[in-house]
Amino acid sequence: MDYVYCGSEIGASEDILSVYDGGPARGTGHFSPSFNGFNIGTTDPDYVELAPVLADGGEHFGVSSVVFDDYEELLWMGNQGGHVTSYYTSSMQKYTSFQVHASDIVRQIATLDSGVLVLTQTSLRHQIRRGLPKFTHKTGTDLYCIKCITKSSIPARTHLWEAALCMPRIVLRAQSTQVAPQIYTTQFVKSKENLLLACNMSYPTHIKDSEQYFNFGTILKRSLSSEKSIQAFCENCKKFSPTNQSVKVTSLPQMLAINCGLNNEKDICFLKRQLNRCNEKASVEVSASLSTSKPCRYGANCSRSDCHFMHPDRKSPSHTSQSNNSSSSPSGRQKSWFPLTFTMTITDQGELVVEMQSDTEKGEHEEEGDKPPKEKGEINRMYSLHAVVCQVDDGTQKNLVSLINVRRQYHTMKLAASESSEDSQHQWYIFNDFSISPVSPQESVWFTLDWKVPCVLFYRSIEEESDSSSSSESTEVPEESPPSDDASDSSVSFSNPFLQDMVSPISSNLSTDATLKPLQSNEMPQSGDLVAMDAEFVTLNPEENEIRPDGKTATIKPCHMSVARISCIRGQGASEGVPFMDDYISTQEKVVDYLTQFSGIKPGDLDANFSNKRLTALKYSYQKLKYLVDVGVIFVGHGLKNDFRVINIYVPSEQIIDTVHLFHMPHHRMVSLRFLAWHFLGTKIQSETHDSIEDARTTLQLYKHYLKLQADKKFTSALKNLYERGKQLQWKVPEE
Known part of the structure; x- marks a missing residue:
């Protein structure tokens, strides 16, 4: 006897179970016994009947297989005459109906993403949900069931086929076990080359593995040659399928960057165990040399934690403190888990x-x-x-x-x-x-x-x-370089970034200062030389403020400044006041505000596609400034400490002469460079925009004027006169 249970809406007064007999003689009507509900051990029914539906072919063939389609929310039915029908919605409306075999019974229906698999006694049909067949496999073996399994769970002594799908595989189990097993599998192996910029350390996650000792080499090897199972897109079945992925190293780099990846407590605990075991192995010999079987004279009353004698209340001579001392300082640790070489x-x-x-x-x-x-x-x-x-x-x-x-x-x-x-x-x-x-x-x-x-x-x-x-040692110094008695000069000369300006002169089509002249071999800076410097900046991210309840403005996030131009001027010699460095720093980031009124930088000056300035990377300008700092030159400028802070380079205070502090009276305001130049030098600068070369040259002249006032012992009176005149003019330079 075959049963079909279906329904439409809740609240029906009766529960009907349609029963069909598979015999040849059958009337036009159908038997519908009445039930109060399906219940097991309870008085109230767990399920109620909604509506009876006469399945296709119900007058002649009984229902042999029913399955619910999770992909499309359909109910599939197969009967004893090889016919399959699908229904949708709670009212069981017919969706598709097609014949899969002329006479065989439909024994099982399996739903897939691409369609349905219908198993009869002697065939397997793959059909899309709208009724179009994709393939039919026929066999003389009496088939009973079909099961979708993964590759790793294929049982032995079964009759296997792969029906044009990679995953899941289709297993047809034959009734007779005497049939020789036949396995048809298709595996696709694809490989591609990739550049690994940094190796991420992969630590063991299993408890058994974490109890063992792993050295650095073992962890590095398993991190570089990893193997895992991921969901990858299959070109054959057009969907994501489980795929084994393995990484194989084919070449070794010049520089190996390793990301330790200690961003969770589990990995940190694992590495702590490895470090402790490494220390235990390294301190075995030391502990053995310190051990002694002689009892301590104080016995259990001994309060020394580093006592090396035997105690009745201690298992062995105390070496805990020494092991702690060895791990609390790098000098005490004899061996480290991280190697210096491998x-x-x-x-x-x-x-x-x-x-x-x-x-x-x-x-x-x-x-x-x-x-x-x-x-x-x-x-x-x-x-x-x-x-x-x-x-x-x-x-x-x-x-x-x-x-x-x-x-x-x-x-x-x-x-x-x-x-x-x-x-x-x-x-x-x-x-x-x-x-x-x-x-x-x-x-x-x-x-x-x-x-x-x-x-x-x-x-x-x-x-x-x-x-x-070896290449650095073989680098030759230009012939114009004078010999130096100091042996250290030879080690400095090859790392001099200004030698490149001598080899590659400035192009004539660049819009640079007319007086710009690169350093010559006989002008290389020495310790104590004066170098006037000024820098201009642009804004990458604006300042973010908020108004407090009391009406005051508070800064949430300060503005992000970036250096845009660096200029350096000779401070002595025949070419005093002549610039030897005027670099515009190229940037790939978006500039929010060029601050043209204060920096003189215009839109397009920092873009390599449009600029006619002498653009350079920040790295090379850093190298020049770092060289000047290392040789010990003295920088002269206005507000240099703030400039060096934004540039992000450390310069010792004894190498900075700041005109802001030279011409400053204690407990009074700072004086601008423009007002100082007008008051002491009689020149007007920064009329429209700022120019770093002009500002650097002005600071050098102010410093020379400061030295002259100090020599004449007139600086104190000049400083008082500066502040008196500044207060009268409200620190503004007269227009005329």
Whole structure:
């Protein structure tokens, strides 16, 4: 007997279950017994009948299969005569009706995204919902059921087919198990090359894995050669399907950037366990040497936490304090989980191998100049730590700090500038905002993970490092450069960014100052030389303010300024007052306000497509200013401390002469450069717009005038006269 239950609306007084007999002799009517409802163990019915519907072919064939279509919200019905019908809405309106087989019984219907699969005794039909057939598979085997499974769950000893679909696969289970299994699978393997800019560290997530010890090389290898299952778009079935994706390293970079990825507590806890186990292994020998079986004379009353004798209330001699001391300072830690050097190799089979190196092996390699052995077909590189970016938390705020292994040339130059004779001083420096201090190499790989957390690690290839050092040593100084008695000058000359201006003269089609003249070999700045400087800025993001309930204006977000022009002028010599640097800084960001009235920068001056100025990147202007700072020149300007703050470069206060403070009377207002130039020099500047070369030249003249007043002992009276006249004119320069 076959049953069909269907309905339209709630509230019917009767529940009807339509029953059809599959016998050949059947009347035109149909039997509809009445029920009060479907209920099991309760008095109230759980389900109520809505409306009876006579299925297609119900007069001659009984219903053999029913399934609900989740994709289109349809009810599919198959009967004993090989006919399939679909219905929609609660009133069971007919949607489609088609014949899938001439006489076989429809045993099962399965719904897919692309249509329906209808299984009969000897065939499988794939048909779209509107009735058009896509394929028909016929077999002589008596089939009973169909099941959609994934690739990994294919059972053994079954009759398998793949019906023009990648996922899910279609399994037809035969009644007889004597049929030899036949598997038809189609796998598509696609590969593409991609450039990895930074490696994200992937830490184990399973509990069993976290209980083991993983060194840095193991984590790095599994992060670079990862394998995972993702949802990818299949071109055959035109939908997303589960796909296995694996990453394979084909080449090794010159510079390897590693993102530590410690942005959640779970990864930090895992790394803490690895650091502790690394410390335990490193301190085994030290602990053994400190252990003793001699009892302590004070016994249980001993209050020394670092006592090395036996105590009755302690399991072993106390080495906890020493292990804590070793982990509380970089000098006490003998071994770090993060290596200073390691080797990466790609074998001829394409497998990535990461080998760790101890500090002693590193020293032997560096002294002897040995390189890791290289077999035929292998690609290997030895990497050394070049820079580290870490986050420091002092309890109130978090700050990013960088530790950099600077070039030997820069290190030698800094030692010569500080007149230090410590040749063995390390080349590692810590950059903490405006504080730059030398540190030991162990400081760069020492982390507590509570107040000092690593963020990014930069490893440089030792071969590339040696090539760059050799090329720097072979760089020749121009013939015009005079010989220097100081040995440090040779190390400074090749890093001089102004040599490029000598090699590449200024193009004549650029709109620059007519007096601009690059530095010559005999004009290279020395320690104590005067350089007049001025900078102009533009606004990238405006200031955001809000009005408080008391009517006062509060700044929510300050404006974001960016340097647009930097000008430097000679402060002594035959070419005193002649500019040698006038750089317009090209920017790719959107400029909100050019501040033309105060900066002299006009729209288009910073655009490489339209500007006729001498545009340069901010990096090269930084290099020039950094060189001037390192050689020890003295900058003269007006409001230089604010300029250097916006430029974001640190200049020692003893290298700055600011005319704002030279001509300032305590507890009085600051005087503008325009008023100072009119009062002391008798010149009017900044009439329409500002010009950095004109401002720098004016500050140099004011400083020379200041020195003259000091020599004549007239500065005090001149300063009083300045403020008296300024008050009379309200600090405004007369128009006539």
